[in-house]
Amino acid sequence: MSENNNISDIYDLDPVFGDETDSLPVFPVLSDENLTRIAEDMDRYGFGVVTHCVSPDRLASLARFVEKEVAASSGEYVAVVGSAPLTGTFLEKLPASPEFRAACEALYRKGTGKQPPSSPLYQLLRCLSGGSGEKHSFYFHYDSYILTILLPVLIPSEGRTGDLVMLPNIRRIRKTYGANLIDKVFLDRKIVQGALKKMVTSGILPVTRIRMVPGNIYFFWGYRSIHANEPCDRHRIRATALLHYGNPHEKSPMRNAVTRGRAAIMHGLRRSTRTAGSPVSQDSASALS
Ligand SMILES: O=C(O)CCC(=O)C(=O)O
Ligand SMILES: [Fe+2]
Numbered sequence: 001m002s003e004n005n006n007i008s009d010i011y012d013l014d015p016v017f018g019d020e021t022d023s024l025p026v027f028p029v030l031s032d033e034n035l036t037r038i039a040e041d042m043d044r045y046g047f048g049v050v051t052h053c054v055s056p057d058r059l060a061s062l063a064r065f066v067e068k069e070v071a072a073s074s075g076e077y078v079a080v081v082g083s084a085p086l087t088g089t090f091l092e093k094l095p096a097s098p099e100f101r102a103a104c105e106a107l108y109r110k111g112t113g114k115q116p117p118s119s120p121l122y123q124l125l126r127c128l129s130g131g132s133g134e135k136h137s138f139y140f141h142y143d144s145y146i147l148t149i150l151l152p153v154l155i156p157s158e159g160r161t162g163d164l165v166m167l168p169n170i171r172r173i174r175k176t177y178g179a180n181l182i183d184k185v186f187l188d189r190k191i192v193q194g195a196l197k198k199m200v201t202s203g204i205l206p207v208t209r210i211r212m213v214p215g216n217i218y219f220f221w222g223y224r225s226i227h228a229n230e231p232c233d234r235h236r237i238r239a240t241a242l243l244h245y246g247n248p249h250e251k252s253p254m255r256n257a258v259t260r261g262r263a264a265i266m267h268g269l270r271r272s273t274r275t276a277g278s279p280v281s282q283d284s285a286s287a288l289s
Helices: 032-045 056-072 090-094 097-113 177-188 189-202 253-267
Strands: 048-050 078-081 122-128 146-155 164-167 208-210 217-220 224-230 237-247
Touching: 032 048, 032 097, 032 217, 056 078, 056 090, 056 122, 056 146, 056 237, 090 122, 090 237, 097 146, 097 237, 177 189, 177 253, 189 224, 217 253
Parallel strands: none
Antiparallel strands: 048 217, 078 122, 122 237, 146 217, 146 237, 164 208, 164 224
16 A cells, blocks of 8 residues: 555644744644554554644754764764654654653553553664665564554655555564564575565565655554565665564563673674664664564
């Protein structure tokens, strides 16, 4: 599906657009009925969307932030991990917004039937550009967290648009971290990645395709869905802010051992919270953890 025709328009900020960005709410209060519709859309179509949710002023200032980051990385791929480097931007305020947190918790409850965790969201800003953008595309993965929230900041409107492609909700939430890891290791194999890419680009495999619109916020079950972004042209920038919520295996001793081991390795590779050269799996909540 390339358009969002079947998806309910949940929230329309248009009437209050103006120069008053600072007085606008960071995120709207969504009624239980709206949240139920979003969760149903995620179940049925693969994703739910809140339209016109980020004002043009806020988007413009995020776009400037992204352009600076990409320029500082010589026009190549850059991922900004965590909220600290985002201080002062809308992306710092969003996860701290009680209305946004309440929406995430309600969706988690609707999706799992379980009590939502009190843990913080995992945050990432991915900026695809240059030749390295290609390497960070078509990486099919499951996220480590139940709920994925995606806020498109810059999406090319010409050439290759860098759509999000997905096979929605194709696995259940695994009871153990080990079972989850087996799924991820299987999907991570070169042969599987190559086959999926071929089947998606040739159109043999029917996927849900989302051409995202900046200003909207998208929700999907990242843990349960195989997904990847398509590339954009190298002279353009495709930037998406990701927020991940609810790791079902956060208390697993095996996961903690794996994560610690990986962190030790990454410590030697990473000098700052901005990563330019590592594969998508190491930047995102999709990693083998
Ligand atoms: O940038 C995107 O469109 C998706 C990225 C993603 O799936 C992730 O970081 O987990
Ligand atoms: Fe993901």
